[in-house]
Amino acid sequence: MAEAQRARPKPTPETQHFWDGTQAGELRLQRCDACDHVYFPPRPFCPSCASRKVSIFKSSGKGKLYSYVINHRPAAPGFTPPYAIAVVELDEGPRMMTNIVDCPQTPEALELDMKLEVKFEKLDDKITLPLFHPAKG
Amino acid sequence: MRRNQVAVVGAAETTKLGVIPDMSQIQLHADAALNAIADAGLKLSDIDGVATAVETPQQIAHYLGITPTWVDGTSVGGCSFMLHVRHAAAAIEAGLCKTVLITHAESGKSMIGKQPRSTPADSLNGQFEAPFGVYGPPSMFPIPVLRYMKTHGITHEQIAMVAVVQREWAAKNPRATMKDPITVEDVLNSRMIAYPFRLLQCCLVTDGGGALILTSADRAKDFPLKPVYILGIGESVESPMVSQMETFNSSRAFKVAGPLAFKEAGIAHKDVDHLMIYDAFAHLPLFGLGDLGFMPHEETGKFIADGNTRPGGKLPLNTNGGGLSYMHSGMYGMYALQESVRQMRGIAPAQVKDAKISVCHGVGGMFAASGTIIFTNEK
Structure with a gap:
């Protein structure tokens, strides 16, 4: 029997640039050309001022741990509990959900506000996920 | 209105x-x-x-x-x-x-x-939350808790007391699912579901x-x-993605809906005799007490741990036992409303004596939506 697989995102026309970015090793955000607001998740207009003039740019991929749970049960398909489901606050401002890798999945190891860096994990030929690991140094 | x-x-x-x-x-x-x-x-x-x-x-x-x-x-x-x-x-x-x-x-x-709930892979939740292992409300609703605790100085023991106090109310209610008394130790030693929350901090499934x-x-x-009578009402929504809330230190939807209802009702917090705050998980009464303006968030944990919301306390809260101990079929708001109506009719199993104003506050889709109703039995 095939192993249960992790939920796989299906890009839409408005989010394709984000998923193209992760495949290319870039975490892409959007900035409003009119009011400079940086936002996520992707959409072709500014949710702060409604301008349709927005630009895509490469994030530093750096941020800090905003909050998390360590999920024990029920576990999502493709995950072995316990595993942390985290929200990272990027240096550019937006927050996103992710997993923290290369780090024990324990309250002791996962300290709020610890510095994190993006690490890309290839799921298949079309989808690469942005995960995060503790920043080095 | x-x-x-x-x-x-x-x-x-x-x-x-x-x-x-x-x-x-x-x-x-x-x-x-x-x-x-x-x-x-x-x-x-x-x-x-x-x-x-x-x-x-x-x-x-x-x-x-x-x-x-x-x-x-x-x-x-x-x-x-x-x-x-x-x-x-x-x-x-x-x-x-x-x-x-x-x-x-x-x-x-x-x-x-009943149709199982599903998240389409091309929805925003399907693209930007589901791939990271969220799987049902227990893995999503508590995600803000650690940040909330750190910001406001709330302890694990204080949040555990939410479950302890509500079990005291449930013990008075023949229709409650769980009636046996529990202690803070019982809560903090119950099976881990999604750290920091354990089984007794998560709602029933009925x-x-x-x-x-x-x-x-x-x-x-x-x-x-x-x-x-309906004295005041408020509603609002925020985001279906818990990761995209403006802050984990409070709920925007609560902060809009609650004050709207209080303003419409023309009452002060001290006028409230009875309070229901939808408790799918044990942190929600803390968010509710803070965002509805009963007290600063920093004081909510101590307020509950000190016994102010238990039977005989000055602000009776979740008097049916709540989603944690009474029942929770998935959308608990209706049961909170039923208990407010019983209290206003004077027929609740754990009746608050002479209660004239009841506030009933709901949450939906994690912190996606909120509605607050203020009832009274005097016109």
């Missing part, structure tokens, strides 16, 4: 609560609806407005045999019924209908005639339903039971 122009004249839950393997979800709706119609002393043909969530108003109207002139299918999660009360009150005042039936039911445990009947206040005095 003007104060006290609309009243609840019928309120009932399903005949049974808990595990109901002999009824489908739509029949649970009908069971609750028929009980509420009997409670109000009405006939089915008296109902000209229908509101419900998850199931559609057309399903419920047809199944019951009602021909409505007004329907509302607002479905924003567990507080949908708070929003239905607001929309129904506006519709009655506008003359769109006279007598509204609001139903909720869920075969949450037995899963008979079958059941409830229904309300609303009409204009001038007609309400002709009904068999004491009318419960």
Whole structure:
């Protein structure tokens, strides 16, 4: 029997640039050309001022741990509990959900506000996920 | 909305609560609806407005045999019924209908005639949350908790006390699912679900339903039971993605809905005799006490741990035992409303003596939506 697989995102026309970015090793955000607001998740207009003039740019991929749970049960398909489901606050401002890798999945190891860096994990030929690991140094 | 122009004249839950393997979800709706119609002393043909969530108003109207002139299918999660009360009150005042039936039911445990919830892979939740292992409310709703605790200085023991105190209320309620007393140690030693939350900090999973009947206040005095008037109401929504809340230190939807209701009611927090805050998980009463303006968030944990919300305390909270101990079929808002109505009628199993004002605050779709109703039994 095939192993249960992790939920796989299906890009839409408005989010394709984000998923193209992760495949290319870039975490892409959007900035409003009119009011400079940086936002996520992707959409072709500014949710702060409604301008349709927005630009895509490469994030530093750096941020800090905003909050998390360590999920024990029920576990999502493709995950072995316990595993942390985290929200990272990027240096550019937006927050996103992710997993923290290369780090024990324990309250002791996962300290709020610890510095994190993006690490890309290839799921298949079309989808690469942005995960995060503790920043080095 | 003007104060006290609309009243609840019928309120009932399903005949049974808990595990109901002999009824489908739509029949649970009908069971609750028929009980509420009997409670109000009405006939089915008296109902000209229908509101419900998850199931559609057309399903419920047809199944019951009602021909409505007004329907509302607002479905924003567990507080949908708070929003239905607001929309129904506006519709009655506008003359769109006279007598509204609001139903909720869920075969949450037995899963008979219930569609499983699903997240499409191309939705925003499907793209930006599901791939990271969220799997049902226990993995999502508590995500803000650690940040909230750090910001406001709340302890694990204080949040555990939410469950302990609500079990004290449940012990007074023959219909509560869980009645045995528990301690902070019991809570903090129960099975881990999603750190920092353990089993006893997560809601029950049960079958059941409830229904309300609303009409204009001038007609309400002709009904068999004491009318419960609607003094103030608020609603709002934020984001269906918990990761995209403006902050984890409070809920924007709470902070909009709650003050709207208080302003409309024209009351102060000290006037509140009885309070319901939807508790799918143990942190929600803390968010509610803070965001509704009862006290700063920093004081909420200590307020509950000190016993202020327990039986005999100065602010009786979740007096049916709550989603943690009474019942939780998946969308608990209707049961919070039922308990507020019982308290205002003076017939609750754990009746708060001389209670005249009850605040009932709901949350839906994690922190996606919120509705606050302020009831009174005095006009």
